[in-house]
Amino acid sequence: MSFQNPVFIPGPTNIPEDIRKACDIPTLDHRSPAFARMFKPAVAGVRRVLKMEAGEVIVLPSTGTGGWEAAISNTLSPGDTVLAARFGMFSHRWIDMCQRHGLNVQIIETPWGFGAPLGAIEAALKADTGRTIKAVLATHNETATGVKSDIAGIRRAMDAAGHPAMLMVDGVSSIGSMPFEFSRWGVDIAVAGSQKGFMLPAGLAILGVSPKAIAAMDTATLPRTFFDFRDMLAAYARGGYPYTPAVGLIAGLARSIEMLEDEGLDNVYARHARLAEGVRRAIAAWGMAPYAASADLYSDTVTAVRVPDGCNGTDLVQLAAKKYGVAFGVGLGEVAGKVFRIGHLGMLTEVMMLSGLATAEMCMADLGWPVKLGSGVAAAQEYYRGSAPAMAIAAE
Numbered sequence: 001m002s003f004q005n006p007v008f009i010p011g012p013t014n015i016p017e018d019i020r021k022a023c024d025i026p027t028l029d030h031r032s033p034a035f036a037r038m039f040k041p042a043v044a045g046v047r048r049v050l051k052m053e054a055g056e057v058i059v060l061p062s063t064g065t066g067g068w069e070a071a072i073s074n075t076l077s078p079g080d081t082v083l084a085a086r087f088g089m090f091s092h093r094w095i096d097m098c099q100r101h102g103l104n105v106q107i108i109e110t111p112w113g114f115g116a117p118l119g120a121i122e123a124a125l126k127a128d129t130g131r132t133i134k135a136v137l138a139t140h141n142e143t144a145t146g147v148k149s150d151i152a153g154i155r156r157a158m159d160a161a162g163h164p165a166m167l168m169v170d171g172v173s174s175i176g177s178m179p180f181e182f183s184r185w186g187v188d189i190a191v192a193g194s195q196k197g198f199m200l201p202a203g204l205a206i207l208g209v210s211p212k213a214i215a216a217m218d219t220a221t222l223p224r225t226f227f228d229f230r231d232m233l234a235a236y237a238r239g240g241y242p243y244t245p246a247v248g249l250i251a252g253l254a255r256s257i258e259m260l261e262d263e264g265l266d267n268v269y270a271r272h273a274r275l276a277e278g279v280r281r282a283i284a285a286w287g288m289a290p291y292a293a294s295a296d297l298y299s300d301t302v303t304a305v306r307v308p309d310g311c312n313g314t315d316l317v318q319l320a321a322k323k324y325g326v327a328f329g330v331g332l333g334e335v336a337g338k339v340f341r342i343g344h345l346g347m348l349t350e351v352m353m354l355s356g357l358a359t360a361e362m363c364m365a366d367l368g369w370p371v372k373l374g375s376g377v378a379a380a381q382e383y384y385r386g387s388a389p390a391m392a393i394a395a396e
């Protein structure tokens with residue numbers, strides 16, 4: 001793998017030079033006021049990115065998976081019922097984690113390529129007259145299939161059923177890259193990770209927790225120690241941390257928020273939408289299609305490309321790595337071989353994206369796939385030429 005090339009995987013994402021430098025700080029005593037000075041703006045920034053009015057931001061030395069565990073173990077008790085739709089590897093893994101924690105998961109099996117089924121969720125909640133469902137789990141952006149789910153719609157379904165369950169959202173591959181509205185959508189726990197939209201190395205689980213979820217931690221009896229929000233919040237109140245924080249990553253997080261806000265969150269989201277649309281134009285020109293079942297489900301951060309019959313997506317990913325030093329994502333689970341994934345999130349521009357599309361085309365030609373060199377690139381070029389905002393040149 002060449003370190004000169006950007007990666008086109010849906011996380012970890014490319015790390016801007018500024019963020020790498022920001023992470024590179026000398027040892028800092030995390031019990032000193034200097035740490036609190038660094039930590040507070042990072043937490044305040046996450047709150048703005050999540051669009052969170054009330055509640056707490058929790059930053060754990062972990063990854064997104066640890067964020068899932070923190071979400072359930074702080075708010076639920078063994079035997080509690082949670083409702084979740086399964087439509088890809090990431091929604092599956094969260095469900096599996098719940099089961100391994102002794103939760104009773106009411107699973108809505110949904111074909112891969114689709115998102116969270118609002119009607120089925122509403123029906124399940126309405127049927128739950130005894131109010132045994134304690135939480136609805138939703139994967140905002142299913143990274144395995146490139147499908148986004150309608151979280152506002154899930155909230156509406158919950159309200160329509162008049163159901164008091166908490167809403168927990170896996171936003172690991174959406175937050176910081178696609179619009180997210182913690183308070184407006186009535187989210188109780190949102191989970192993000194440092195290595196996707198925040199453009200940092202892996203190592204932080206970043207959570208938004210609503211007042212209702214905070215209240216749930218008093219009665220929740222699932223075991224937790226390292227991830228216990230109570231310890232975390234008590235330490236925050238003293239300007240500190242219950243154990244040694246990942247100080248360098250937290251320094252980088254503050255810089256990440258600055259970069260996102262300098263660009264403007266809406267511009268960040270618009271850039272992701274443009275990058276994604278250009279990728280889809282290229283895919284169409286190749287005679288292929290996204291795995292996502294319909295346009296309203298298309299993710300702005302990752303596209304799973306359905307490969308032609310007789311072709312194997314994993315071959316392309318392996319060749320790209322070996323021959324060109326470029327990383328794409330393989331198909332996971334039931335779509336292994338049937339797709340390859342193009343990550344288009346984080347520090348990426350139209351110009352970088354074109355290099356990824358050109359590389360994918362070279363691999364297809366090398367593998368003898370029925371694709372004309374330049375066809376996808378040209379389609380993306382046409383789209384980017386017409387959609388790219390002029391670079392703002394700072395006036396002297």
Ligand SMILES: *Cc1c(COP(=O)(O)O)cnc(C)c1O
Pocket residue numbers: 011063064065066090139141142143170171172173193202
């Ligand atoms: C990457 C990802 C995760 C897992 O995060 P890790 O940081 O690898 O633990 C969870 N959910 C989604 C949707 C993801 O994309």
